[in-house]
Amino acid sequence: MLLAKGAAPVYVPTRYWHTLEDGRIQCDLCPRACKLREGQQGLCFVRACHDKQIVLTSYGRSSGFCIDPIEKKPLNHFYPGTPVLSFGTAGCNLACKFCQNWDMSKSREMDTLADQAMPEQLALAAKKMGCYSMAFTYNDPVIFHEYAIDVASAGHELGVKSVAVSAGYVCDKPRQEFYRHMDAANIDLKAFTESFYKKICGGSLQPVLETLKYLKHETSVWFEITTLLIPGENDSDEELDRMTAWVVEELGPDVPMHFTAFHPDWKMLDHPLTSPDTLSNARRIALGNGVRYAYTGNVHDSEGDSTWCHQCKQLLIERDWYQLGNWQVKGAACRYCGEKLAGVFEDRPGQWGSKRIPVRMKY
Structure with missing residues (x-):
């Protein structure tokens, strides 16, 4: 199946839904459980009620394709230095007021999905590039x-x-099916309070924690965690202490955590930028609670970007933004003391560097 340029959306049947007594169709993909009548769309925009079932309306259509460094996802422990073909669609099942990709995730226009590619095209393009x-x-x-x-x-x-960059807001059965097909993930743990998720994201924290526990204990998916720190909202020492302690207790010390800087966007233009000191403080709290790999992001901080051996404290992977430097990993272990480095590594890093190259698919 190949879509013609400017073609109407293709309605692809889905599995996770059921019919309610009043005739509405409930989508069972995520905890939002949208209840729709014929012709209505869910909050995510791309799942809709059509012919008395939930269909996906964005299959084969994308808001753009780009080759990025894997560290941009961010994933620091999954084939460092290698290129990744990145793409998305439109819409989202959360309503974060601080969304950094709001022009795509909040779009309710099919014109946003200007690029088209079917699965085999995408896979072949990634392989060729x-x-x-x-x-x-x-x-x-x-x-x-x-x-x-x-x-x-x-x-x-x-x-x-395959790499999923996700907020982890998904129900149990679709979660299981989805991650059977993923090799790595970065889960956006937006905060560690229900009030933040409810007030600022229009969602709930608990399903995200369930996704994290599922990934750790029931899959072989390599995953890392990212938290965007927003001044005055989710950056207190107390919250960071509870969050990082939970990660170590429930997921173990080897799950990397990324603390990244907020910049005013979407509906939170009244909040200041996150200071580098706030990110460094979060990293210190995480390390103090036993997180072995804690990183800072969206700021220039070579120490916070780099990977250090948790045993002998030697520098293992030097990073300057997305550019790799000194490399002291051998056999997925520290070259100095032999301590295993958690993640998926080759003896030599990739050489992609910090390049970002937009790609147009042929159709």
């Missing part, structure tokens, strides 16, 4: 569940890995 992996990003891949799974399957046939 030397990408180790494909990343479902820019908006949450949970909402284009069927498309993401088909792309991942096509990639696996060609030896290309």
Whole structure:
């Protein structure tokens, strides 16, 4: 199936829904449980009620394709230095007031989905361009569940890995199916209070924690965690202490945590930028609670960007933004003391560097 340029959306049937007594159809993909009548769309925008079932309306359509460094996802422990073919669609199943990709994730216009590519096209393009992996990003891949799974399957046939960049806001059964097809993930743990999720994201914290525990204890998916720190909202020492202690207790010390800087955007233009000191403080709290790999992001901080051996404290992977420098990893272990380095590594890093190259698919 290949979409013609400017074609109407293709309605792809989905599995996770059921009919209510009043005739509405409830979407069971995520905890939002949208209840729709014929012709209505869910909050995510791309799942809709059509012919008395929930369909996906964005299959094969994207808001753009780009080759990025894998560290941009961010993933620091999954084939460092390698290129990843990144793409997203439109819409989102959360309503974060601080969204950094609001032009795509908040879009309710199909014109946003200007680029088109079917799964086999994407996988072949990634392979030809030397990408180790494909990343479902820019908006949450949970909402284009069927498309993401088909792309991942096509990639696996060609030896290309799949990466999900997600807020983890998904129900149990679709979560299990989705992550059977993923090799790595970065989960956006937006805060550690229900009040933040309710007031600022229009969601709930608990399903995200369930996703994290599921990934750790029931899958082999390599995953890392990112928290965007917003001044006065989720950056207190007390909250960071509870969050990082929970990660170590429930997920173990080897799950990398990224603390990244907020810049005013979307509906939170009245908040200041996150200071580098706030990020460094979060990193110190995480390390103090036993997190072995804690990083700072969206600021220039070579120490906070780099990977250090948790045992002998030697520098293992030097980073300057997305550019790799000194490399002291051998056999997925510290070259100095032999301590295992958690993640997925090769003896030599990739050489992609900080390049970012937009890609147009042929159709």
